[in-house]
């Protein structure tokens with residue numbers, strides 16, 4: 001896979017063999033279920049398979065460079081046909097009820113046996129049986145795992161069980177059920193597989209942690225991302241974005257195409273290093289050992305999350321495998337640096353003369369680490385390291401993926417790009433953006449909201465049930481592994497008009513910022529409930545600032561001959577071959593002299609022009625040929 005995962009949430013999801021299952025070839029067959037959408041009540045009848053095949057709903061692949069990705073579309077159509085044929089449909093345990101009834105007629109011992117059989121074979125039934133699909137690892141392997149889940153959702157509904165071999169997963173795409181798991185009964189669910197996969201890198205950091213550890217750490221970390229801190233970060237976002245602009249400027253001069261996905265990854269790594277523990281990776285400028293170590297670690301987490309065989313657990317092999325040795329060395333290097341940063345920061349806190357309060361911030365080092373230490377956070381060094389590492393990964397991959405898919409979408413929707421550029425021209429001055437500017441970048445914010453709807457990062461959240469529960473009308477037992485598909489929720493045709501269309505206008509500029517509450521859990525790019533993302537405001541500002549600054553200075557087009565843009569996972573959605581773009585400087589508006597300009601000569605006798613009324617407006621053609629209103633300041 002191209003780039004590291006964002007274990008933030010769904011990382012592992014993709015991770016588990018379950019993914020592969022969904023993508024897999026299927027063996028059990030029986031009558032296919034009716035082609036309905038939605039779970040429980042209010043089901044919506046789907047169009048026949050043949051017409052769905054041509055429907056945009058099935059165009060889940062992104063197509064780039066040279067045009068539509070015919071290959072992926074064909075695969076999707078084939079998968080739809082296979083689902084329709086009932087290939088994925090599991091035999092329901094229809095035999096269970098009659099057998100149990102006969103046993104029960106044999107008196108108390110028979111009743112006991114019937115009870116046991118029901119428990120062992122199917123669980124005690126407190127409601128209707130869950131729709132079931134069956135798969136095996138294989139045929140659709142390599143495809144982004146959440147794509148087949150979408151087709152299965154349209155067929156089997158908002159909650160269904162996906163079986164493969166002895167394992168099974170519940171796939172949730174129903175907003176009410178998602179709300180139940182994430183918010184209303186969140187105590188009954190843990191991070192399950194996710195915590196197991198990420199243990200080697202995040203330990204008991206905030207994302208994988210459960211129970212008391214999570215409660216204590218969340219209470220310590222959330223206050224660190226207070227309003228004043230996030231506002232201070234806007235300068236950091238601007239600085240890092242400016243560094244990226246300089247890189248792009250050079251590429252534009254040299255006539256070189258750029259691979260934007262890796263550049264966005266570097267941009268967000270530089271940002272998050274400073275923001276979390278005041279470390280300048282400066283990965284936009286050059287590769288050094290620590291940057292390499294971060295990527296080795298992230299790639300390993302991604303590999304673990306998608307590998308069907310946990311080779312890293314095999315005794316002896318795990319110690320001698322060159323790959324594992326490299327990972328261990330990378331982790332050791334990062335841990336040493338984190339230990340040093342913690343020690344330096346402790347010294348700074350000891351020496352400083354600042355009173356700790358709610359919006360405490362050290363101007364020289366406003367990092368989260370500094371806040372935590374100054375707050376007197378009573379925590380072991382290992383836990384602190386786990387938390388820092390968790391935030392580094394969580395805040396890096398997600399934002400990079402959001403920017404990547406936003407720019408991909410912008411290249412496909414030039415009308416949106418024009419509006420975006422017009423807003424950036426109107427709002428941003430020559431300096432770095434301020435909080436006031438960010439508040440005025442309303443359309444840019446809607447573009448990010450909409451990009452997150454179409455490409456949620458991560459596309460799936462993972463949970464495990466800690467007790468018996470009801471998911472809608474369906475009873476489930478303790479220990480069920482659950483994938484909540486954000487992808488499916490965000491593209492459900494029952495909830496969204498033109499679900500596949502990138503349409504930032506669907507969110508009114510003067511309306512509230514869309515979130516899980518006002519969208520009734522049909523839109524949850526930052527999750528929901530007590531485990532909602534702690535960095536939502538940070539990430540929104542970061543991506544808004546970067547997008548506005550980049551589009552103000554450049555036009556972006558898919559590079560001629562670039563490979564088609566296809567999706568793959570990690571935890572976030574990556575491209576398979578990068579996002580190769582041609583970047584051109586936007587044409588600067590001409591300086592139009594007006595009558596009020598006067599020529600003055602300075603004491604040395606040289607002349608310069610000054611403007612008594614210094615602003616005129618020119619309408620210029622941008623690279624796309626669209627007209628943009630630009631305000632020009634004269635010198």
Ligand code: HEM
Pocket residue numbers: 008009010206207218390391394395396398399402456457458461462524525526527528530531532533534535536538539540
């Ligand atoms: C656009 C960028 C981001 C997106 C889309 C995003 C998305 C998410 C989502 C969906 C969750 C919920 C996971 C779950 O319920 O399983 C989450 C949790 C989390 N995110 Fe983010 N995130 C982003 C940026 C950030 C940043 C910048 C930080 C840190 C500064 C961060 C730190 C965290 C942490 C610590 C959690 C775990 C919270 C908990 O379990 O209590 N995220 N994120």
